[in-house]
Amino acid sequence: MPDSVLSFQNVSKNFSGLRVIDEVTFDVERGSRTALIGPNGAGKTTVFNLISGVYPIDQGQVLLDGDDISTLPVRQRINRGISRSFQNIRLMPHLSAVENVMLGQHSHSRSIGSLLFPLGWLPRNRWAKQAEEALAQAGLGTYPGEVVANLPYGVQKRIEVVRAMISEPKVLMLDEPAAGLNEQETEDLRLLLEQVSERGVTLLVVEHDMQFVRRLCDQVVVLNFGKKIFEGLASEVQEDQAVKEAYLGTEDVGDAA
Amino acid sequence: MLLVQQLISGLMIGGIYVMVAVAFTLTIGMLNFLNFTIPALFMLAGMVAWGLTTVGIHWAIALLGGVATATIASLIVERFTYRYMRVRYGDATEHALPLVSSLGFLIVFEHLVLIVLGSEIQRFPNPFSSADFYIGGLIIGIPQLASLVLALLIVWGLSTMLKRSRVGRALRSIAENPDASTLMGVNVNFIVPVVFIITGLMAGIAGMLFTLNYAAVNAYMGDEVAAKAIAGMVIGGLGNIWGAIAGGLIVGVTEVLAIHFFGADIVKIPIWGLLLVLLIIRPSGLFGHTAIGKGKF
Numbered sequence: 170m171p172d173s174v175l176s177f178q179n180v181s182k183n184f185s186g187l188r189v190i191d192e193v194t195f196d197v198e199r200g201s202r203t204a205l206i207g208p209n210g211a212g213k214t215t216v217f218n219l220i221s222g223v224y225p226i227d228q229g230q231v232l233l234d235g236d237d238i239s240t241l242p243v244r245q246r247i248n249r250g251i252s253r254s255f256q257n258i259r260l261m262p263h264l265s266a267v268e269n270v271m272l273g274q275h276s277h278s279r280s281i282g283s284l285l286f287p288l289g290w291l292p293r294n295r296w297a298k299q300a301e302e303a304l305a306q307a308g309l310g311t312y313p314g315e316v317v318a319n320l321p322y323g324v325q326k327r328i329e330v331v332r333a334m335i336s337e338p339k340v341l342m343l344d345e346p347a348a349g350l351n352e353q354e355t356e357d358l359r360l361l362l363e364q365v366s367e368r369g370v371t372l373l374v375v376e377h378d379m380q381f382v383r384r385l386c387d388q389v390v391v392l393n394f395g396k397k398i399f400e401g402l403a404s405e406v407q408e409d410q411a412v413k414e415a416y417l418g419t420e421d422v423g424d425a426a
Numbered sequence: 427m428l429l430v431q432q433l434i435s436g437l438m439i440g441g442i443y444v445m446v447a448v449a450f451t452l453t454i455g456m457l458n459f460l461n462f463t464i465p466a467l468f469m470l471a472g473m474v475a476w477g478l479t480t481v482g483i484h485w486a487i488a489l490l491g492g493v494a495t496a497t498i499a500s501l502i503v504e505r506f507t508y509r510y511m512r513v514r515y516g517d518a519t520e521h522a523l524p525l526v527s528s529l530g531f532l533i534v535f536e537h538l539v540l541i542v543l544g545s546e547i548q549r550f551p552n553p554f555s556s557a558d559f560y561i562g563g564l565i566i567g568i569p570q571l572a573s574l575v576l577a578l579l580i581v582w583g584l585s586t587m588l589k590r591s592r593v594g595r596a597l598r599s600i601a602e603n604p605d606a607s608t609l610m611g612v613n614v615n616f617i618v619p620v621v622f623i624i625t626g627l628m629a630g631i632a633g634m635l636f637t638l639n640y641a642a643v644n645a646y647m648g649d650e651v652a653a654k655a656i657a658g659m660v661i662g663g664l665g666n667i668w669g670a671i672a673g674g675l676i677v678g679v680t681e682v683l684a685i686h687f688f689g690a691d692i693v694k695i696p697i698w699g700l701l702l703v704l705l706i707i708r709p710s711g712l713f714g715h716t717a718i719g720k721g722k723f
Contacts, residue, residue, distance in 0.1 A: 223609065247611040259606040261599045272599050275592070276611025296592065336611060 173232075174199040174371050175220070175251075175340050180229030182212075182219060182395075189215050191395040192229070197340065197388075202362075202372040204382040204403065207392035208415055213375040214256060216392070217342050220373075221253050222246045233339070247276035250339030254329045254346060256375075262318035266309065266328050269317055270300040273335035300335060307331045307361050323354030327361055334365060341365060342373045347381045359385055391415065431564050432686045433679055438567070440678020441574035442639070445632035446655035447662070447670035448581050449625045455665030456601045456621050462528040463503045464629045464655075465648030466535035467496040471633030472643035473539045476548050485551050489637065493630035500626025503531050504619050512615075539645045552641035573635040578671070580631065584624065585667050593620055654681065657701045663714025672712055676700070 173196035182190040190212045197203045205213050218224045220231055222243040231239045238246050252273070260269045274296055301313050307327055317325060326346060333341055346362070347355045355378070362385055366372055376382050382389070382403065389406045391399035393415040399406055406412055446468060453461040475492030479485055507524040554569045588594035596617045599607040608614050629648075636651065637643055658677040662669025677697055684696040704711070 221609070243608055244611050244613055253609075255606075255609075259603065259609065261602040261606070263602060264595070264598060268595055268598075271592070271595060272607070272610045272612060275596055275613065332610065 172199045173197060174234060175373065176230075176232040176235075177216065177220065178230045178232060180216075180219060180231065181227050182215060182224060183227055189395050190219065193392065193395070193397045194229075195390045195397055195400050197371055197373055199339075200366075200369055200371055201388045202366055202374070202386040203388040203390060204386040205373060205375045205390050205392065206377075206379075206382060206406075207398075210394075211392040211415075212395040213392055214344055215395075217253060217344050217373075217375060220246075220342065221251055244276055247336050247338075250337075251342065252333040252336050252338035252340070253342035254326075254333050254344060256344040256348065258322075258325050258329055260317045260325055260329055260332070263316060265314050265316055266304060266320065267297060267300045267313035269328060270303060270332045270335050271296055273332040274300070276336050303331050303335050304328070307364075308357070321354075323350050323357065326350060326354070327358060330358070330361060330365070334370070338370060340371045340373055342375075344375045345377065346374065347376055347378045355381060428686075429683075432682050434564060434566065435570070436679030436682035437675055438570035438574045438678070439639075439682065440658075440675035441570075441577035442632050442636050442651065442674075443655045443658050443677050444581060444671050444674030445577045445628050445635070446651055447659040447674040448584065448667055449628035449632070450652075450655060451659045451662075451665055451667060451670040452584075452628070453621060453625055454659075455667070456597055457508060457618065459508060459524050460528075461503070461625060462525065463500070463531045463535065464625065465652035466532045467500055467626055467629035467648070468633040468636070468651060469539065469643075469645060469648035470499055470535060471496045471630040472550070472637040472647055473543050473548075473645060475634065475637055476550050476643045477543050479551055485553055489634045492637070493627065493634055496630030496633060497623055497626035499531075499535060500622045500629070501619060503528060504622035507531070508618060508622075509615070512618075536645050543645070545645055547642055547644045550637050550641045550643055552638075554638065567639075569635070569638045573639060576631070576635065580628070581667065581671055584628075588667075593617065597621065654697060657697055661701055661704055661711055663711030666711070666713045669711055669713035 175197040177193060177195050180190055180193050181188060193216065205216060207213055215224070219226050222241060226239055229239075230237050233249055233251065236249070238249055238251070241249070261272070264272075304310060304313055307330070309324065309327060309331065312320060312324060312328070317328065320328070330341075330343065330346070343362070346358055350358060359381060362372060372386070374382070374386060386403050389399065389401065389403045390397060391406065391409075391412050398411045398415055399409050446464060449464050450461065453459050471489070471492035473492070474495040475485070475488040478488035478491050483491070507527045511524055554567075558565050558567050560566070588597060596607070596612045597620065599610070599612055600614055600617060604614055632651070633648065636647065654677050655674060658673030659670050660673070661676055662671070662673030680697050680700055681693055684693045688696070708714075
């Protein structure tokens with residue numbers, strides 16, 4: 170039986186009476202690279218928001234390592250091991266790259282003591298050092314002091330991944346990580362995510378770029394109009410009739426992106 | 427020589443305006459919230475300190491009690507203005523209600539003091555009444571000098587804290603985007619009160635220094651100082667700490683020079699006139715940026 174790290178069980182969500190997620194159930198295997206795909210408006214980002222705690226769920230459960238985290242606030246979910254990036258980059262543009270990464274460490278600050286001690290007056294305190302090392306490991310060692318607003322989009326995307334990784338998550342959720350990136354930037358990002366995955370972190374990726382999905386992911390969950398229509402191996406998704414129909418009638422999934 | 431003496435006096439009174447201006451600019455820069463309770467916090471420090479001396483408490487302990495009262499009062503304001511709006515509507519900064527309710531708290535605090543301690547101008551025991559020293563014919567009052575030095579040291583400490591400490595980084599991220607900060611794991615509900623604690627401390631210490639300098643307190647002592655501090659903040663550029671320092675000192679010097687040249691009756695005209703002219707020439711103030719909070723600390 171597969172070892173599931175994250176379990177989305179019979180979850181529903183309504184917005185103003187409209188059901189946007191309809192009794193969706195899927196499991197994310199530990200250490201897997203799972204893609205969550207579907208046509209526009211299928212509810213992929215909503216699923217991310219329900220898992221990370223941005224929206225409360227109306228029905229069902231979200232389990233992390235078997236524990237129900239459905240009612241926990243965002244911060245506690247991060248502490249338990251859920252971390253995410255966003256469709257539109259949500260870095261702080263006027264903070265430096267290393268400061269943005271260090272914000273990811275704040276979920277571990279449990280008291281005022283941990284915020285004030287160590288105070289971090291020294292230029293190279295252990296938090297900064299950890300963040301700089303994480304940037305260097307991701308091939309971003311030349312950017313720590315740079316203000317994020319001045320950096321290229323592809324670099325910002327990778328910084329966001331490093332920021333999400335610094336909280337040492339069990340599951341890293343990436344919302345359209347390759348959107349807006351050129352070919353080289355996409356490849357750099359994929360290599361970074363391979364590296365993250367090799368460290369044992371489970372990846373859950375919402376992505377429209379099917380080539381990127383095929384190269385990165387081994388498992389796929391497909392949503393359409395808020396319902397799950399496929400769950401299985403990435404190699405099998407293109408042959409599934411329901412998936413083909415969801416993507417532009419009967420057109421092949423590979424062409425949909 | 428007389429002009430130099432006036433400049434020195436202006437800088438010294440400016441130190442108090444700097445602290446109040448920084449208190450204002452911090453809540454605007456961090457939370458996009460003009461906190462009208464600050465004059466009351468300033469006044470509470472002085473009046474509570476005076477009240478404590480009347481029951482036999484030593485002036486130094488009384489002053490610390492005044493600063494502590496201002497800080498607690500600031501946290502009460504946070505609880506019932508900013509946090510209330512955030513819990514109820516998810517966002518406090520898009521509404522004018524925190525501003526209006528902070529104005530309400532100003533009136534409540536002032537009237538509580540009026541009821542309990544009265545409306546008269548009260549004399550605070552002046553421990554430094556003859557503590558002046560002379561440099562080349564210039565008179566320098568120790569309380570005034572201490573005010574300026576302490577004000578600049580505190581503001582420097584605050585600025586360093588915002589730049590270097592984890593709590594400072596969290597505050598700057600909240601200034602940029604409170605929602606994204608929450609999603610990154612920053613404990614916004616825990617960090618925001620820190621702004622109000624700092625505000626209470628800054629306004630309270632400014633009130634304490636004012637009380638020591640002038641040895642007189644009353645229930646409205648904060649209003650005039652806060653108006654000048656707001657002028658200083660706008661001159662320096664909204665939401666910018668270094669702007670508040672420059673603006674506060676400029677207002678202090680302008681005030682003293684205006685009194686020297688034109689008399690005390692028209693002192694407000696040069697200060698607000700300067701503000702008006704500056705805003706026409708440079709609407710964002712001396713150090714102002716395009717948007718509140720971002721990249722200013």
